[in-house]
Amino acid sequence: MSNIIKFAVLLVGALLIALIVRVVVASSSKPSEVKITTAKVQVSAADLPQGLLLRDEDIGWKAIPATEVPANAIVQGAPGSADLKGALLRHPVTSGTILTGDDVILPSAPGFLAATLKPEMRAVSVAVDDVSGNAGLIQPGDYVDLLLTQQMDRRTDSPDLAVSSETVVEHVRVLAVGSEIKRPKNNGVAPETVTPARTVTLEVTPRMGEVVAVAARLGSLSLALRSFATVTRDPAASAAIPVSSAERAPIWAGDISRAVRALPHARVAEASTGGSYAPPLPHTVTVYRGSEKTDNAAGAAGSAATSVAANSVSGAPPLPIVPAR
Structure with missing residues (x-):
């Protein structure tokens, strides 16, 4: 009886080993699946003309196989990737074109202002x-x-x-x-700073x-x-x-x-109605007549009138009257 049990255990073990070997052989015979990795590159979001200063709405990101990423492309997350915002486009591009460093002039490049x-x-x-x-x-x-x-x-x-x-x-x-x-x-800096x-x-x-x-x-x-x-x-x-x-x-x-339009008319109205508008005071005029000296406008006018009367009697030409300024 014990021999029969031993024989059954060996038979079961042999079947298990055969099954494992079959699974291993079958898995090794299948072709291995290739894992495809992708990368996001910067592309033009529309048809863009030459000489354009790129803005946020002019550029976007597109996922492509990592093996198809061209040299000098702008890859998202890559260390040292250039920021194309504000860069000058060297030549026209169509929508969806992958942008590289050779397609633009960066603001930090020498001669950028002249190129713009x-x-x-x-x-x-x-x-x-x-x-x-x-x-x-x-x-x-x-x-x-x-x-x-x-x-x-x-x-x-x-x-x-x-x-x-x-x-x-x-x-x-x-x-x-x-x-x-x-x-x-926009780095969160307050405008006042x-x-x-x-x-x-x-x-x-x-x-x-x-x-x-x-x-x-x-x-x-x-x-x-x-x-x-x-x-x-x-x-x-x-x-x-x-x-x-x-x-x-x-x-x-x-x-x-x-x-402002009413200002000149207001001055004329005040002067004609005797309002608060005050005419400018006359300047004091000093008149010398011989040894006499008059320092006010009224006296000057009176002296001038006297001089005119005296000259008219003597027959001499009248002296000019100095008006008050």
């Missing part, structure tokens, strides 16, 4: 403060108008023309704010540059931010849109303030 200028354009800087610079909210890549405000009270006696404001340059691109030539990142810029560099034509230089000597300059939504990003279409069809007349103080 369109052909035949110039860069000119203007001084701004917290008010004229829109409280620091204007950033590189924005489009602005340049307003000139002048104090005209030394050039005219009319209160209506005491102050004037006019737009001297329209639709120019901001290249730099202070020394920053790309849009700042950011040092305000004192200059703004604009992209202008040679003629506009002359206008800005003269306007800076005439009065104070202010920046008016324009909407991005009204301007197409297609260079050909943007060039076909007229910026201004006709010259607009300047705005004067009398065009804005009713009090």
Whole structure:
């Protein structure tokens, strides 16, 4: 009986060993599955023209096999990856194109400011403060108008023309704010801790540059931010849109303030009705007549009248009367 049990145990053991060997052989004969890894690379989010300063909405991320990542591509999470926000696009790209370091000029690269200028354009800087610079909210890549405000009270006696404001340059691109030539990142820094810029560099034509230089000597300059939504990003279409069809007349103080317009009329009304308006006092005139000296306007008038009467009797030509000033 014991031999039968031993034989059964050996048989079961042999079956188990055979089953294990079969599983091992079967698993080794199957081809091993290849594990595919992917990487996210930066791509263009739309058709972008040459010379564009890239913004957040211009770029995106796309997952591709790691084996297909081109050299110098911007890989998400890779150490030392360049930030393409604010970079200049060297050539046109279509939507979905993988962007590499060779496709852009980074803001930290030498000559970046000159590279951002369109052909035949110039860069000119203007001084701004917290008010004229829109409280620091204007950033590189924005489009602005340049307003000139002048104090005209030394050039005219009319209160209506005491102050004037006019737009001297329209639709120019901001290249730099202070020394920053790309849009700042939002790192949670409070606005009051950011040092305000004192200059703004604009992209202008040679003629506009002359206008800005003269306007800076005439009065104070202010920046008016324009909407991005009204301007197409297609260079050909943007060039076909007229910026201004006709010259607009300047705005004067009398065009804005009713009090300034009413000021000359109020003075005339007060003088005619005997109101609180007081005419200026006459200046004292000193008249010398022989050894006599008169130091007031009334005495001067009386002495002058006496002199006229005396000269008319003697036949001598009358002396000129000195009017009170």
